[in-house]
Amino acid sequence: MNLHHLDLNLLFILKTLLEEQHVSNTALSLNVSQSKVSRSLQKLRLLFKDELLVKSASGYELTAKAKDISSSLNDVLENIGQLVEGKTFVPEHSTRSLRLFALAPYAHQGLPRLISDIQRQAPNMLIEVDSKPKPPFESLIAGEVHFALSANQPSSSENSLYRIKVGGFEYCLLMREDHPLAQQDLSMADLAGATLGQISLDGRQAFSLGAQLKSQARLEPDALPGAAIHVTDFCLAAAIAESSDTIFCMPASFAQQASQGRDLMVKPLPPELQNDSQDLYLYWHKRYHMDPMCIWVRELVKQLF
Template structure:
C-alpha cells in the first residue's frame, strides 16, 4: 500500500483558506504570515494537482475540485485534532480549534463569557464561531463543528446528537417608540391588528407566536397575522423597526441591545402570548462525546452557566 506524502500543516492551512477564500484573512485567523499561507497553497496545489483557488474580479473562488474536497478536508482536520487530544487534555498547552454554531442572540449572550474563559485558561485554543442562518444541526451531523447553541429540537431522524440545557431565555417585542401601541397596555387583541416582521431562519412560514393568536381565536388559516416583512437574520430587524410600524418578537438580550438606538423601545409580551420553548441547549454529536477537549468545554459551560437562570 502506498501512503500519500502529505504536509499536514499545509492541509490545516488549506482548510481555513478554502473557508475564508482570502490569504490575509486566513493568515490573521491562524496568527501566521501571508507568505506561509501562500506557500501552503502552492504545496496543496501540487498535491491535489489543481489550482484550488482562482482569482476572479470579486476575489478568489473555489475550483470544482476544491468545492468537492472542502468538507472532507474539514472532517479530516477535526478528526486529527480529536486524535491529538485523545490521551490527555491540558488547556494551557492545547493548540487547536473549537468550533461553535449559534444564532446571533445566543452567541451574543453566552459566548463572551466562554471566550473569555478559554482565552484565560487555553490561550492557544482558537474559537471559531458561525452565526450564519442555516439548519442548526447539519454541521454537527457532518462533523464540521463541535457544538451548536440552539433552542430547537434535533430532528427525530438524528439519534446521535447529545444536548444539555445551559440557559433559559425570554422574549420582548421591539418597536418604534412612536408606534401607536408604544405607550398603551398591550393585549392579544390590539397586537393582532399590528404588522409584524418575521425572521425566518430555517424556512419557517409562520410567525413564532402566531399559534398563540390562533388558540385565542384571534387568527386562523383565513385570517392570518399581518407579516409584510420577512427576513432571514436578526441584524436587519432593529433598523426596520426604527423606521416603520413593524413589530419584531425577539430574544430579550438582542432586543434590549437594539435599544441603544433611541428610536426603539421594548415591551413585554402579554402573558397570554408568551412562549414556553425557552431553553437554550448546548448540542454536540456523539463522535465528540468522549473527546477530552469537548468534555472540558462542556464542563466550562457547567461552571459558567446555570440552566435555570434567564439571561435577559
C-alpha cells in the same frame, strides 16, 4: 499516493483555503505571504490531482473534489490533534482549536462566560465562533464545529446529537414610542391587526407568532397574519421598528439593549403568550462525545450554567 513527503502544514493551509476560497484572504487569515499560499496551492493541486480552487464569474469556487475534501478535512486535523495530545486533555498546555456555531442572540446569551473561562484555563487554545445565518445543525452534522448553541429542536433524522441545557429566553415586543398601540395593554386581537416583522436568523421564514395568534385569537384561516418584513439582523429590526409601524417579537435582553437611546418601547406580550419562552441548549455530535477536549468543555459548561 506517497505520504512520506507530505507536509502537514499544507493541510492547515488547505483548510483555510477551502474556507476563504481566495488566496489573498487565506494569506491574511494565516498571516503569511500571498506567494507562500500560492506555492502551497500548487503543491496541493499536485498532491490531490485536482485544481481545488477555480476562477468563476463571482470570484473563486471550489471544485467537486475540494468540496468532498472539505467535508472530511476537519475530522482528519482533529484526529491529528488528538494523536499528538494523546487520550488526556491538559487545558493549560493545549494548542487545539475549539469550533463553535451560534447565531447572534444565542452567542450573546451563552458564550461570553464560557469563552472567558476557556481562555483563563486554556490560554493557548484557539476559539473559532461561526455566527453566519444558516440552519443551526448544518455545521454540526458536517463535522465543521465541535458544538452548536441553539434554541431549535433537531429533526428526527438528526438523531446523532447530544445536548445539555444552558439557559433560556423570555420574549417581548419592540415598537416605536409613538406607535398607535404604544400606550395600551396589547391583546391578541391588537397584534392580529398590526404590522408584524419577523427576525429570521437562520434564513427560515416560518412565522411562529402568527400561528400562536391564529390559535389563541381564534382567527379564521384566511385571517392568519403573516410577517410584513423578514430580516436577519436585530439592529436592522430596531431601526425599522423606530421608523415605521412594524412590531417585532424578540428576546427581552435584545429588546432592552436595542431600545436604549432610541425612540423605541419594549412591551410585554399579551397574557396568553407571556408564558412562552425558549430553552437554550449546547449540542454536539456523537463523533465528539468521547473527545477529551469536548468532555472538558462540557464539564465547564455544567459548572457555569
